[in-house]
Amino acid sequence: MKLKDLAAELGLSQTTVSRALNGFPEVNEATRQRVSEAARRLGYRANVSARRLATGRSGAIGVTLPLQRSLHFGPHTSEFLSGISERMAQHDIDIVVTPIDADDEVPVFRRLVASKRVDALVLSAPTPNDERIAALTELGMPFLMHGRADNVKIPHAWLDIDNEGAFRRATSHLLDLGHTRIAMINGPEDQTFAIHRLRGFRSAIEARGLTPDPQLIGGGRFTDENGFRLAQAFLERRPRPTAFLAGSMMTALGVFRAIRLAGLELGKDVSMIAHDDVFPYLNADNMVPSMSTTRSSIRAAGARIAELLLQMQDGKPPESIHELWPVELVLRESTGPAPR
Amino acid sequence: MKLKDLAAELGLSQTTVSRALNGFPEVNEATRQRVSEAARRLGYRANVSARRLATGRSGAIGVTLPLQRSLHFGPHTSEFLSGISERMAQHDIDIVVTPIDADDEVPVFRRLVASKRVDALVLSAPTPNDERIAALTELGMPFLMHGRADNVKIPHAWLDIDNEGAFRRATSHLLDLGHTRIAMINGPEDQTFAIHRLRGFRSAIEARGLTPDPQLIGGGRFTDENGFRLAQAFLERRPRPTAFLAGSMMTALGVFRAIRLAGLELGKDVSMIAHDDVFPYLNADNMVPSMSTTRSSIRAAGARIAELLLQMQDGKPPESIHELWPVELVLRESTGPAPR
DNA sequence: TTTGGTTTTCAAATCGCTTTGAATGCAGCA
DNA sequence: TGCTGCATTCAAAGCGATTTGAAAACCAAA
Numbered sequence: 228m229k230l231k232d233l234a235a236e237l238g239l240s241q242t243t244v245s246r247a248l249n250g251f252p253e254v255n256e257a258t259r260q261r262v263s264e265a266a267r268r269l270g271y272r273a274n275v276s277a278r279r280l281a282t283g284r285s286g287a288i289g290v291t292l293p294l295q296r297s298l299h300f301g302p303h304t305s306e307f308l309s310g311i312s313e314r315m316a317q318h319d320i321d322i323v324v325t326p327i328d329a330d331d332e333v334p335v336f337r338r339l340v341a342s343k344r345v346d347a348l349v350l351s352a353p354t355p356n357d358e359r360i361a362a363l364t365e366l367g368m369p370f371l372m373h374g375r376a377d378n379v380k381i382p383h384a385w386l387d388i389d390n391e392g393a394f395r396r397a398t399s400h401l402l403d404l405g406h407t408r409i410a411m412i413n414g415p416e417d418q419t420f421a422i423h424r425l426r427g428f429r430s431a432i433e434a435r436g437l438t439p440d441p442q443l444i445g446g447g448r449f450t451d452e453n454g455f456r457l458a459q460a461f462l463e464r465r466p467r468p469t470a471f472l473a474g475s476m477m478t479a480l481g482v483f484r485a486i487r488l489a490g491l492e493l494g495k496d497v498s499m500i501a502h503d504d505v506f507p508y509l510n511a512d513n514m515v516p517s518m519s520t521t522r523s524s525i526r527a528a529g530a531r532i533a534e535l536l537l538q539m540q541d542g543k544p545p546e547s548i549h550e551l552w553p554v555e556l557v558l559r560e561s562t563g564p565a566p567r
Numbered sequence: 568m569k570l571k572d573l574a575a576e577l578g579l580s581q582t583t584v585s586r587a588l589n590g591f592p593e594v595n596e597a598t599r600q601r602v603s604e605a606a607r608r609l610g611y612r613a614n615v616s617a618r619r620l621a622t623g624r625s626g627a628i629g630v631t632l633p634l635q636r637s638l639h640f641g642p643h644t645s646e647f648l649s650g651i652s653e654r655m656a657q658h659d660i661d662i663v664v665t666p667i668d669a670d671d672e673v674p675v676f677r678r679l680v681a682s683k684r685v686d687a688l689v690l691s692a693p694t695p696n697d698e699r700i701a702a703l704t705e706l707g708m709p710f711l712m713h714g715r716a717d718n719v720k721i722p723h724a725w726l727d728i729d730n731e732g733a734f735r736r737a738t739s740h741l742l743d744l745g746h747t748r749i750a751m752i753n754g755p756e757d758q759t760f761a762i763h764r765l766r767g768f769r770s771a772i773e774a775r776g777l778t779p780d781p782q783l784i785g786g787g788r789f790t791d792e793n794g795f796r797l798a799q800a801f802l803e804r805r806p807r808p809t810a811f812l813a814g815s816m817m818t819a820l821g822v823f824r825a826i827r828l829a830g831l832e833l834g835k836d837v838s839m840i841a842h843d844d845v846f847p848y849l850n851a852d853n854m855v856p857s858m859s860t861t862r863s864s865i866r867a868a869g870a871r872i873a874e875l876l877l878q879m880q881d882g883k884p885p886e887s888i889h890e891l892w893p894v895e896l897v898l899r900e901s902t903g904p905a906p907r
Numbered sequence: 908t909t910t911g912g913t914t915t916t917c918a919a920a921t922c923g924c925t926t927t928g929a930a931t932g933c934a935g936c937a
Numbered sequence: 938t939g940c941t942g943c944a945t946t947c948a949a950a951g952c953g954a955t956t957t958g959a960a961a962a963c964c965a966a967a
C-alpha cells in the first residue's frame with residue numbers, strides 16, 4: 228500500500244493525499260477526514276526511506292556510544308538511552324546507536340554526515356578539550372553534548388549536571404560532621420565530569436582552610452572492582468580516612484566491601500556519600516545501611532535531551548541551549564559524625 | 568557530493584560509478600581503482616535514504632526494548648545491545664532501538680513493517696506463549712528471538728542459553744555439597760528463561776528423591792531490593808536454607824546483604840550460586856568472597872545474534888536457526904559444604 | 908453573466924540512488 | 938573488410954515520497 232495506491236483508491240491526486248496526511252492547511256477538512264480514515268483503514272504508512280529522501284531529513288538521531296573510552300557502554304548509558312528513546316518514540320524519530328572507537332571518531336562522523344544517516348547526534352562523556360565539537364561543527368552536524376567540555380570556545384548545545392556543586396556540598400556536609408580525612412573515589416580522570424567533581428571536593432576542603440590529601444584521591448572506571456581496590460588502599464593508610472566520596476553506585480559497592488572487610492561499620496566508623504544516577508535496579512534507599520547520595524536521574528537527562536533536540540530541529544539555535552541541572556543531596560544512614 | 572557529481576568529475580556515467588563502488592564484476596579494474604580513489608579523495612558516501620529507497624532494504628535492524636514488561640531496560644539490555652551494535656557497525660547496518668509497551672506491541676510492529684523502517688527485528692524476553700511470534704510471522708517481518716517461547720509452534724529463529732541445564736548443574740553441585748534446603752531467587756516468573764531455570768532447579772532436586780520446598784522459591788525483577796527481600800524472608804524460616812540460587816548479579820547483591828545482616832558468613836554458613844551475564848563493571852571474581860556463578864556472556868549472545876541476522880538477510884532460512892548455548896558453571900568461594 | 912479572489916486539487920519535477928536493457932569499443936577470425 | 942563475441946559503458950526508468958507552479962472549482966460582488 229503506497230501513496231499512489233491510496234490516492235487511486237480515493238480518486239485523489241498524490242499531492243492532496245500527502246498534504247492531507249501531513250496536516251497542510253490548504254486541504255478541505257472533509258477531504259482530510261476521508262483521507263485519514265482511508266489511510267487508517269488500509270493501514271497505510273509512508274515509506275520512511277522515500278520520505279527521508281524527499282525531505283532531506285533522516286528522521287533519526289544518533290547516539291554515539293564510546294567503546295574504547297575510559298567510560299564504557301555501561302549501566303549509565305542504558306538508562307540514558309532509555310530516557311531518550313522514550314521521548315523520541317512519540318515523535319516517530321528513530322534512535323540509531325552508533326558505537327564508536329575513540330581512535331577514529333572523526334572519520335565516523337564524516338561518514339555519518341555524508342551518508343545523511345542522522346539529523347543530529349547526542350555526544351556523551353566529554354573531555355576538557357573535546358575535539359569532537361570542532362569536528363562536528365565544521366561538518367555542520369547538529370549535536371547536543373551530555374556534559375560539558377570546559378575549554379572549547381565553539382558555541383554549542385549542552386546539558387550537564389552540576390557536578391562541582393554536588394561534590395562541594397557533599398564534601399561540605401562531611402566536613403560539617405567533623406570529618407577531615409575524606410577520600411575521593413572519582414571517575415575516569417580525563418572526563419570533565421570527574422574533573423568538576425574533584426574541583427568541588429577540593430574547594431569545599433580549602434574553604435575550611437584545610438588541604439586535600441592527594442594520597443586519598445583516586446579515579447578510574449566505574450566498576451565495583453576499582454572502588455574496592457582504591458578504598459582498600461586508602462583504608463590502609465594511617466591515620467585512616469573517616470569518610471568516602473564515590474563517583475557511582477558501582478564503585479560504592481566496592482567501597483562498601485572494603486569497609487566491611489576492614490572490620491569497620493559504615494555510617495559509624497566510616498561515612499560515605501555516593502553519586503547516584505538512579506538505576507531502577509540498584510536503590511540507594513534499600514542498601515544497609517541506606518546510602519547517602521548526590522542524586523540526579525540520568526534517565527531524566529536523556530528525556531530532556533530528546534526534548535531539546537526536537538527544539539533544535541524546529542530552529543532553536545544550539546548556542547542558546549545550556550542547561551545546568553542542580554543535584555540533590557540526599558542524606559541517609561551511611562553518613563554520620565566523624566568518630567573521635 | 569552526490570553520485571552525479573562524482574560521475575561528472577570522473578567523466579563516467581552514474582551506472583558505472585555505482586557499480587564500481589558496489590563491487591559489481593562488469594567494471595574494468597582500472598576504472599574501479601580510479602573511481603574508488605576519487606570517491607575517497609572527495610569524501611563521497613552514498614546517501615542512505617536514496618539507497619534504501621532504491622534497493623527496498625532499510626539497512627537497519629530494530630531492537631525492541633520492553634518498557635512495561637516485568638523485565639525492564641536494564642543492565643542486561645545494555646550489554647546485549649552493545650554486542651549487537653559492535654558487530655553490525657562493521658556492516659554499515661544501523662541499530663534502531665524501539666522502546667515498546669507490552670500493551671500495544673502489535674500496532675507498533677505493524678507500523679514498523681508498513682513504514683519499512685527496519686529489515687529485521689531482535690526480540691527479547693519471551694513468554695511461553697509469546698504472541699509476538701505469530702504477529703511478526705503474519706506481517707512477514709524477519710526476526711530473531713533472544714530466548715525461547717516454549718509453546719509456540721510457528722517455526723522461527725532463536726538463540727538461547729541452556730538455562731535449565733545451568734540451574735540443574737548448579738543445584739546438583741549444591742546437593743553434592745550436602746545442601747538440601749536450597750532457596751531459589753528466580754527472575755520474573757512469566758518469562759521462559761525463569762521457567763526453564765526453575766525446571767532445572769526442580770529436576771536436580773527430584774533426581775535425588777527430594778522435594779523442592781515451595782516456600783523457598785521466589786521470583787521477580789532483577790533488582791537488589793528484590794533479592795534482599797526474598798533472601799531475608801527465606802532466612803527467617805526454620806530450619807533455614809543453607810544455599811541460595813540467584814538469577815542475576817543484581818539480586819545476588821541483595822542476597823549478599825541479607826546473609827550478612829543475618830550474621831551469617833557466605834561460603835561457610837550459607838552458599839550461593841548466581842547467574843552472571845558478565846557485566847564489565849560487576850565482576851564475580853572480585854567479590855568477597857568471590858561468587859560462584861553460572862556464566863554466559865550476554866554481550867557475546869548479542870554479537871552472535873547480529874551475525875545470524877546477517878546470515879538471514881543473505882537468505883538463510885529462519886527455521887534453521889536454533890542455537891542453544893551451554894552455560895559454564897564457575898565455582899568460587901561462595902560455595903562450600905553444607906554446615907552440619 | 909462576468910470578473911476577481913479564494914479554496915482546493917492536480918500533473919509533473921525532484922530527492923539520489925540502483926538496475927534494466929541497449930549501445931559501444933575492441934579483439935579475433937574468416 | 939565484415940562479422941561475431943566479449944568486456945565495458947551508458948541513458949533512462951524506476952523506488953515512493955514531497956513540493957512547485959499551474960489549473961480547476963467555487964463563491965461573492967459588479
